[in-house]
Amino acid sequence: MNNPSSSSAARPLQPATLCIHAGTHIDPATRGACSPIFPSTAYAYPNATNENIYPRYFNAPNQRVIARKLAALEQGEAALVFGSGMAAISTLLFAVLNPGDHAVFQADLYGGTHHFVTKELTRFGVRISFGRDAAELAAAVRPDTRLIYVESPSNPLLRCIDLAAIATIGRAKGILTAVDNTFATPINQNPLTLGLDVVLHSATKYLNGHSDLNAGAVISTSAVIQRVTASAVNHGGMLDAHACGQLERGLKTLSLRVRQHNENAAEIARFLQGHPAVERVNYPGLVDHPTHAIAARQMRGFGGMLSFELRDPGQVDNLLSRLRIIFPALSLGGVESLICVPSRTSHRTLSIVERREAGISEGLLRLSVGLEEAADLIADLEQALVKQ
Numbered sequence: 001m002n003n004p005s006s007s008s009a010a011r012p013l014q015p016a017t018l019c020i021h022a023g024t025h026i027d028p029a030t031r032g033a034c035s036p037i038f039p040s041t042a043y044a045y046p047n048a049t050n051e052n053i054y055p056r057y058f059n060a061p062n063q064r065v066i067a068r069k070l071a072a073l074e075q076g077e078a079a080l081v082f083g084s085g086m087a088a089i090s091t092l093l094f095a096v097l098n099p100g101d102h103a104v105f106q107a108d109l110y111g112g113t114h115h116f117v118t119k120e121l122t123r124f125g126v127r128i129s130f131g132r133d134a135a136e137l138a139a140a141v142r143p144d145t146r147l148i149y150v151e152s153p154s155n156p157l158l159r160c161i162d163l164a165a166i167a168t169i170g171r172a173k174g175i176l177t178a179v180d181n182t183f184a185t186p187i188n189q190n191p192l193t194l195g196l197d198v199v200l201h202s203a204t205k206y207l208n209g210h211s212d213l214n215a216g217a218v219i220s221t222s223a224v225i226q227r228v229t230a231s232a233v234n235h236g237g238m239l240d241a242h243a244c245g246q247l248e249r250g251l252k253t254l255s256l257r258v259r260q261h262n263e264n265a266a267e268i269a270r271f272l273q274g275h276p277a278v279e280r281v282n283y284p285g286l287v288d289h290p291t292h293a294i295a296a297r298q299m300r301g302f303g304g305m306l307s308f309e310l311r312d313p314g315q316v317d318n319l320l321s322r323l324r325i326i327f328p329a330l331s332l333g334g335v336e337s338l339i340c341v342p343s344r345t346s347h348r349t350l351s352i353v354e355r356r357e358a359g360i361s362e363g364l365l366r367l368s369v370g371l372e373e374a375a376d377l378i379a380d381l382e383q384a385l386v387k388q
């Protein structure tokens, strides 16, 4: 077993090194550099540790490789890997909330999470409130509040929540705090070091990074992960060994990829900001973004996601049909640039008034900036925008 994250060296290893080495299972028989894939669902029992190894118990070797790597990257004590981001999120919420409990959520949650908490969690007697920023979330806290749950940056306007402020509220009142760190990745932001209790990921996005598998993760203290595991074995949302192997391969280049996503997105944000057909660009790295100051305090890089509004919303379809490299699709965080129209996708079920309140106009486009050459992406946008 190779676990440099627990090495006693005085200087902590940097994320690029952890991406490659943390958690790797070195096979003693062959000493191969990569973790072997262990597909078994049956393991000899009793064995030396008297632990019943079974994939649905989340304790199979390849699941543990990913868990160790993600715990190291997020600087948590332990982690659990799931078959999707939603499996991670729903299992966490079932594990830490009881009927009658109150939980406070960020208003502009990822669509799947919003649907789960409003349509499912409430059926089990959990009471919910929403807030748009740290002050509103704090104001929503009641004596029976057991959880504060946020996302930063948010979808699709890339608003950042002051995570240290959320942690302070949680610590002062003994309320568990959780953050979906999917957009930022552990390369750009480590919420546990800011005092948050739990980090969640849709590993489908940047962690795997190649738009070819669904996975999720929860990272926290050993005590919280034990609680989540006890619930997870009942819900059964684990990731199989082959997918773990594929995710491990993706994770090895996470640091390298995210640094390039950051650079490409910053260049494209600047280009779009200077374009006459563009009304507004939402990117936390731009100094005029409403939450730039928060982002600059808590992030090491501003990420690969941005959104922008066309001056003429009637031009959205023309733009989409002219793009040659940037691909019109949902999802995000892969090597290829993807573009979508939130008013028609993630926010299509809202009324026009609700959408306006949420700041999602018909002319808003969300861009997941990929790893193509930035100059090629800019040229693609330029030729698609220019005819307006």
Ligand SMILES: *Cc1c(COP(=O)(O)O)cnc(C)c1O
Residues within 6 Å of the ligand: 084, 085, 086, 087, 110, 112, 113, 151, 155, 180, 182, 183, 201, 202, 203, 204, 205, 214, 215, 216
């Ligand atoms: C995609 C996504 C999820 C859900 O993840 P799945 O892997 O699709 O289940 C949760 N949160 C955020 C921010 C996401 O982008």
